Amino acid sequence: MKTNKKFSVTKQNLWVDLLIAGGFLLAAQPHLTGMAIHEWLSLGLGVGFLTHILLHWRWVFETTRRLFGKLAGQARVNYVLNLALLVAFTLIIFSGLMISEEVLPLLGLQGVHGGVWKSLHTLAAEAVVWLVGLHIALHWKWIVTNSKKYLFGWLPKRRQAAVKPSEAAV
Amino acid sequence: MNTNKKQRKASFWLVLVGLLLLVGLVSGGVYLLDDQGLISLGGEMAGERPSLPEMSTTADGDTFLPPTRDHDEAGGFSGAGLLGLLKTVVQLGIVVVALTGFQRVYARLANRWGRAPAI
Secondary structure, X not given: OOOOOOOOHHHHHHHHHHHHHHHHHHHOOHHHHOHHHHHHHHHHHXXXXXXXXXXXXXXXXXXXXXXXXXXXXXXXXXXXXXXXXXXXXXXXXXXXXXXXXXXXXXXXXXXXXXXXXXXXXXXXXXXXXHHHHHHHHHOHHHHHHHHHHHHOOOOOOOOOOOOOXXXXXX | XXXXXXXXXXXXXXHHHHHHHHHHHHHHHHHHHHHXXXXXXXXXXXXXXXXXXXXXXXXXOOEXXXXXXXXXXXXXXXXXXXXXXXXXXXXXXXXXXXXXXXHHHHHHHHHHHOXXXXX
């Protein structure tokens, strides 16, 4: 018998976002992972970010179209923050490639060691932690609601009240 | 494919090309400014660590060897690595707690004043 399980876009988004968040936390610690994992994981994260943007492309398109028109304040704040994140992450990945010690040599290319690229990489990486924090904070309600629903849905629900007041009166 | 979908697809590539151009401009601009000596981004050191004496002698007479990058490149569960991870998590936590707290207070105040919160 063929089961037609309903596909949830929200669940898919949640899992993609969790993977990106975990990857980001690890990739931000080259001392912990080592350079090789740091570089390959960051490249993978780049693909993850692109997926994240594509999954929300309708929002990006519609918000860009209405940015200078009628748009909710929160959406505008979100848009500016996301744009800053996009620029920062692109800078990190691009400068990271320029100073790469593992990925570029594998392609037969030689990266630049240090200098401007290294400083840009460090500066953007410092800034991006705060930007990611703001991004998470602005979506905190969504994260909590959907984590409860899709990740911890199997947990027994807390009893809201031992006896309802209306029941107690009867 | 309807026109709206086509429009969205075309705009995606437009954004991607624009982003690459932006990165090129920012990187090129920073490089040029650093090259002209207008800003200092560690260019003088060329990103290298300050050189330590090749072989020097410590007070107790042992031979001192300058540290190598091998440890960083290898990774592993070191105290510094875990501390870095903890620092990032705490940083993210601070921002989340501060902003969600601010949102809650703002929403309460806006409710009292009879206005819808903007954030």
